[in-house]
Amino acid sequence: MQRVENEIARLISECDYDEVTRLFEMLSGGKRLRAKLILKIAPEHEKAPLLAAIVELIHAASLLHDDVIDEALTRRGVPSVNATDGSKTAVMLGDILYSKAFTELVSFDEEIARAIASSVTALSKGEMMDVKMAEEFNSDEAKYLDMLYLKTATLIEAAAIASALLVGKDAHTYGIYGKNLGLSFQIIDDILDITSDATTLGKPAMNDFVEGKCTLPYIYLYDVLADSDKERLINAHAKTIDKSEELWIKEEMTKHKCVEKSFKLAQELSNEAMNAVKDDTALVEILQTMIKRSY
Incomplete structure (x- = not known):
């Protein structure tokens, strides 16, 4: 899981914008259920932590948009981004996380990338x-x-x-x-x-x-x-x-x-x-x- 957290931190850093880093650090990581699942199924594969990080970014993006839609003021016991920085910022941060995840997803085989990408369409x-x-x-x-x-x-x-x-x-x-x-x-x-x-x-x-x-x-x-x-x-x-x-x-x-x-x-x-x-x-x-x- 530490490798997953390191990958997430790297991906956020590569966005190359301090505001994105600041806002992302405000988010509670949650249970990381999806990441844990990936690591349990593919524990030895060198790209499993990256895949897990990608999925966690997608999940975080969906929650940011979800909080805007629901006008939720808290998420996992802490103030939501839309509560602290406004809905526009929360939506844009979600968009950045989605797009960064998809940018990284193209490094995987087509069948793997398609499985994740199609699920995001279904999620939306x-x-x-x-x-x-x-x-x-x-x-x-x-x-x-x-x-x-x-x-x-x-x-x-x-x-x-x-x-x-x-x-x-x-x-x-x-x-x-x-x-x-x-x-x-x-x-x-x-x-x-x-x-x-x-x-x-x-x-x-x-x-x-x-x-x-x-x-x-x-x-x-x-x-x-x-x-x-x-x-x-x-x-x-x-x-x-x-x-x-x-x-x-x-x-x-x-x-x-x-x-x-x-x-x-x-x-x-x-x-x-x-x-x-x-x-x-x-x-x-x-x-x-x-x-x-x-x-």
Whole structure:
């Protein structure tokens, strides 16, 4: 991982602009899940750290744009770039990270470069779908999961495929692993948005719903509510809600086991990923750690 951090620092330095360096240093590195995945699949390949750095730059760029779209003031517990330096700067920094990543990506074989590049197109499409879906309450589970795959899982899937190609492993098998890891990881994040406090999250609790996002627990809750309560849930959507309304939502979710149902799906996806790479203990451990995050 230190080699990955060194590669990231080199790529940022090559942008040759102190402002880019300053702004990038403000960003929290996060879990580096995608980088760790690449290193686990291709641990001995000399270009694996560079591939991991490229994917992390792409991920960082997507988060910068995401924060602008969501008007988020914090990211991983620290002020977002759009909060400290404005949305224009955040968008431009994201553009620089994207373009630098693609500049470096051309040094890889075409199949590897295509896997990463096409995932960024899918990621951007997923972001647009997410924004569109937030315009009204969404109760369609399949539609939500499709958006989740595009916005979150595709880059993780691509990281797994690209690193498998790098070392001649079965790209299809590792793609299944990456896709399901991405989906289950995000479902757990959706659960934590409801069950964790603001200090743990690094952002306000239940922020997804306030921003207009109907994640799985809300979709499952809508399915089981009486018509009058369905209307109440819809009326609370995409606005700041008071403590009594927040408590009602959480109590109803507890009553109808919406969080447990969401976790069950994450567990099923995780199990499918484990079965795809059952002989690779390092990748199985990543899944086990992810799925055990407290909710």
